[in-house]
Amino acid sequence: MSASITIRDVGKRYRSSQGEVVALAATSLTVQPGEFMCIVGPSGCGKSTLLRMLAGIGSYDEGTIQLGNGTDPPRTAMVFQEYALFPWRTVLDNVAFGLEMRNVGHKERQTIALDYLNKVGLTRFAAAYPHQLSGGMKQRVAIARALANQPEILLMDEPFAALDAQTRHLMQEELLRIWEAERKTVVYITHAMEEAVLLGDCVALMTARPGRIKTVYPIALPRPRHLALRTTLAFNELVQTIWNDLVDEVNASRDQEWGDASRLAEAASPPHGEKES
Amino acid sequence: MKQTKPGGGQTESLYRLLSIASPLFFLLLWEGAVRLGWLDYRFFPPPSTVLTYFVRLLFSGELWNHLSISLLRILAGFALGTLPAVILGLLMGWFRLFHALFDPLVAATYPVPKIALLPLFLIWFGLGETTKIATIAVAVFFVVLITTVNGVRQIDPVLIEAGQSYGARGWRLFQKVILPATLPAIFTGLRLGLGVALLVIVGAEFVASNRGIGYLIWISWSTLAVNKMYVGLITISLLGLLSTWGLEQLRRRLMPWAEDFHGPR
Structure with a gap:
């Protein structure tokens, strides 16, 4: 019920007003079946781009992505930061959407949807x-x-980033509980270090643009995990180690943004005759 | 007044009372002003006189004679304009091909005030009903088309991504995501289209008709029958109110999921 993911040398470029931008460069990552993989990285590093490729809604220019054993593509399901619920559907019909698209009969999909609605207490x-x-x-x-x-691979794009801190903690605990019961392969994008260490079996760190995987940290903390884990020494040491590694990338990303901004400002301001300096 | 929640029950009913009282107060003021001789009754007949005329025209069948033909023209024109507009609007919004094909044409023809096409339609279709219906249809068509195209283009991309990620492609994506997501915009278009239809029908009936509410208003001017003119004006405003209300009921029926529309706070 869970599938592996093999990403090999994937690259992605797009055109912008400043010419070609390399979003991803030679990104490689392997996720074992049933593994909870968290990906952290500075903003704009291409985390979401990578996740969308796994969901089959984003293209790439180089490399290969293999889901499962490669013969029968496994089912994926995605959770978006913006929730992306369909406002015209009831809660139940929203939950049943994927089943409906797979032509599961009306009665059966209602039953399954209610079951999962029950699992999240709604x-x-x-x-x-x-x-x-x-x-x-x-x-x-x-x-x-x-x-x-009923995905074999669950893709989550900063799912709790828009929630307030208390709700976020409750949701993390709830996700841990649900995941420990089902043990799906999960790829979880976040920019919160603590969240990555709390949830993940592994934390993959991405570099600033062009994004690629810099380091993969195994998180050898015991399961089942609870929020109380956050106060332990082992937890905090891991967070600190990853943060030290990430901080260079965040700085690099910030410099890029400054660079982009000043280029934009240059482009926007009218030319002042001859170049100064 | 102690009030903890804005828009709480008490203020709500106060506002409702004000909304009813203010037009009544205005009518009273008008009535009084005419009776006191501050306003000339020949140009501003008091509401009571207008009401008498309204009832008289209603029971003589004269009002219905004009109203029925206007209604028919509006309904036919509205239907003929709306249907192709929604279909083309969805196609233009979703498929770049259709947008590339039709957008220049729309951009070039949209700015023409549609009532200006009346003489052209008179040449094409003569003095019959077709001319009036066609003018309304064209006017409604453009308004609904443009709101529908924008509606499709302004769908939150994450909803489309969500649909696609759960396997909705092609026709199913259109049917299950694009169409319901565009519905609110289509309704906005219908509402605007209705206003345009009323505008155009009155204009068309001024010049190219011998029946209809527009004709009633115009002929009252030429014969200086000011009371009748007011009856015509009131009828057209009631028509606007009722049709907007009907559309709103339909919207609520079709889109129970839409957040309820609250007026300005």
């Missing part, structure tokens, strides 16, 4: 519409929608 809201829910509830519906699709 059975009472089956008939509600997304706009009636809070952010945390919306993201729980989105998680239920992903799980109800």
Whole structure:
């Protein structure tokens, strides 16, 4: 019920007003079946781009991505930071969306959807519409929608980044509980170091643009894990180690942004005759 | 007044009362001003007189004679304009090919005030109903087309990504994501289209008709029957109100998921 992921030398370029930008360069990463892989990196490093490729909604220019054994492509399901629930569907119909797209019969998909809605504690809201829910509830519906699709690979793009700190902690705990019961292969994008170490079996660190995988840290902390883990020495040492590694990349990324900004400013300001200096 | 929640029950009912009271107050002011001789009753007949005329025209069948033909023209024109507009709008919004093909044409023809096409349609279709219906249809078409195209183009891309990531492609993506996501914009288009239809029908009936509410207003001017003119004006405003209300009911029926529309705070 869970599949491996092999990313080999994947590259992606896109055109912008300043010419060609290399978003990803020779990115390689292997995720074992049933492994919880967290990817952290500075903003703009191409984490989300990579995840969208795995979801089959983003193209790449070089390299190969192999999901599963390569013969029968495994099912994936994605959880978006912006929830991406369909406002015109009830909570239950949102959860059943993936099943509907796979032509599962109406009765069966209702049963499965209700089951997963129950797993995230929202059975009472089956008939509600997304706009009636809070952010945390919306993201729980989105998680239920992903799980109800019975994916072999679960893709999560900063799913809790838009939530307040308390809700985020509750959701992390809930995700750990659900994942430990199902043990799907998970690729989880985040920019929060603590979150990556708390959830992941491995934490892969990406470089500033052009993004590639810099280091993969195994997280040998015991499971089942709970929020209390965050206060242990081992946890904090891991966070610190990864942070030290990341900080160079964050600085590099910030310099890039400054560079981009000053180039834009140059382009926007009218030419002042001859070049100074 | 103690008020913890903005828009709480008490303020809400106060606002509702004000909304009803203010037009009534205005009518009273008008009535009083005419009776006191501050306003000339020949140009500003008091509301009570207008009401009497309204009832008289209603029961004589004269009002219905004009109203029925205007309604028919609006309904036919509205339907004929809306349907192709929604279809072409969805195609232009979703497929770059259709956008590339039709956008220049739309951009070039949209700025023409549609009532200006009336003489052309008179040449093409003569003085019959076709001319009036065609003018309304064209006017409604453009408004609905442009709101629909924008509606498709402004769909949150993450909704499309979500649909695709769960395996919705091609027709199913269109049917399950694009169409429902565009529905609110289509309704906005219908609402605007209705306003345009009323505008155009009155204009068309001014010059190219011997029946209809527009004709009633125009002929009242030429015969200086100011009371009748007011009846015509009131009828057209009631028509606008009722049709907007009907559309709103339809919207709520079709889109129970849309967040309820609250007026300005």
